[in-house]
Amino acid sequence: MDIYDFDVRTIDGRVMSMTEFRDHVLLIVNVASRCGFTPQYAGLEALYRRHKDRGLRVLGFPCDQFGHQEPGDEAEIRSFCSTTYDVTFPMFAKIEVNGGNAHPLYQFLRSARKGMLGTGVIKWNFTKFLVGRDGTVLQRYAPTDMPERIGKDVLPLIGTA
Amino acid sequence: MxxxxxxxxxxxxxxxxxxxxxxxxxxxxxxxxxxxxxxxxxxxxxxxxxxxxxxxxxxxxxxxxxxxxxxxxxxxxxxxxxxxxxxxxxxxxxxxxxxxxxxxxxxxxxxxxxxxLGGTGERCHGFGAEPARRLRRYVYACGCRRWSLTSIRVHRIRRGLIYHCRACGRALRPAAAEAAANEACR
CATH class of the missing domain: 3.30.2010.10 (Metalloproteases ("zincins"), catalytic domain)
Known part of the structure; x- marks a missing residue:
């Protein structure tokens, strides 16, 4: 099983296959609108705009499992992202990332990169997974890791090192 | 203006x-x-x-x-x-x-x-605005005057940071403690 075996639902309700992101470098993030880390949207968007032409895709998955910090529906989330942070990277429907109802994509990501305590559980909003062009989950970043720092790891993957 | x-x-x-x-x-x-x-x-x-x-x-x-x-x-x-x-x-x-x-x-x-660039060159705007949060204030004192510090600075002091008065050079202390120290010196 690889990352391209999963289907995801976009924030406007369209079901798409992860195969559409084949040959791209992916930064997959569970996001929330009312979190202390929410300003990271600005850094993620800047990273995406800087490297999207060279194949970087930032994928945002809203999740309400951490402190009830993503209470709105998809329409509210989309409006917030575009108005406040001018987000243009792909956003997806709200999902769960932990527990029995966790989205299969996140079950895969968690088992591929288990994180610092080795449990695999996502600790909070804005945990990030960096995926290479061949679908390998290369790195997992804590919510405190800023997008600006992650940019350094992205550069060799998109071929500008 | x-x-x-x-x-x-x-x-x-x-x-x-x-x-x-x-x-x-x-x-x-x-x-x-x-x-x-x-x-x-x-x-x-x-x-x-x-x-x-x-x-x-x-x-x-x-x-x-x-x-x-x-x-x-x-x-x-x-x-x-x-x-x-x-x-x-x-x-x-x-x-x-x-x-x-x-x-x-x-x-x-x-x-x-x-x-x-077409601006007014003024520092402040005149729009109505509410502060995002209201901070609690605490009274501190040095050798020459009393200071009203926000909870942000008080937390820093409690973690070990020391603020000095630019006029008298003494460290700021909670007003009550400062008064007690002065009393002890007499």
Whole structure:
């Protein structure tokens, strides 16, 4: 099983296959609108705009499992992202990332990169997974890791090192 | 000079949040392009976010290359905000690029740039605004006067930071402790 075996639902309700992101470098993030880390949207968007032409895709998955910090529906989330942070990277429907109802994509990501305590559980909003062009989950970043720092790891993957 | 807020009728297209956000970004980009031409500075790679809360209408984060606007204040008087706050913030960026840290944040260099970009050259806006939070204040004292410190500074002191009075040089202590120390010295 690889990352391209999963289907995801976009924030406007369209079901798409992860195969559409084949040959791209992916930064997959569970996001929330009312979190202390929410300003990271600005850094993620800047990273995406800087490297999207060279194949970087930032994928945002809203999740309400951490402190009830993503209470709105998809329409509210989309409006917030575009108005406040001018987000243009792909956003997806709200999902769960932990527990029995966790989205299969996140079950895969968690088992591929288990994180610092080795449990695999996502600790909070804005945990990030960096995926290479061949679908390998290369790195997992804590919510405190800023997008600006992650940019350094992205550069060799998109071929500008 | 303080500028009186002029509420815009609800029917104004700019009253719509999404339109206002787009207008703010367009205006900022246009002014940056103008400033880049006028002052021969590189203003590429800046982003605009509308996540600022509290009393400030706008703020520039130089290291993050980010301009932040307060959407709640902007919505009160969109046209004024576009014509006053946007040049104010863009002028901060240009001032930094041209003069570095030598220039004071609202000094003559900044003011000249702000005026050239069509702003008012004023430091403060006159829009109505509520603080994002109200901080508790504590009374501290040095050797010569009493100080009203916010909980932010008090927490820093409790973690070990020491603030000194610039006049008498003594460390600031809680007012009650200072009074007790003076009493013991007598």
């Amino acid at each position: 303080r500028i009186a807020a002029q509420p815009v009728a609800a029917s104004t297209p700019l009253a719509d949040t999404a339109l206002l956000a787009a207008a703010l970004r367009r205006r900022t980009e246009a002014l940056m392009a103008e400033a880049a031409r006028l002052y021969a500075v590189d203003l590429s790679g800046w982003c605009v976010t509308l996540d600022l809360k509290g009393m400030a209408a706008g703020r520039v984060q130089l290291l993050m290359r980010r301009v932040r606007y307060n959407l709640a204040i902007a919505a009160q008087a969109p046209e004024l905000f576009l014509s006053i706050t946007v040049p104010h913030e863009v002028a901060h960026i240009v001032c930094h690029l041209r003069h570095g840290r030598r220039a004071r944040p609202h000094g003559p260099e900044w003011r000249a740039i702000c005026l050239a």
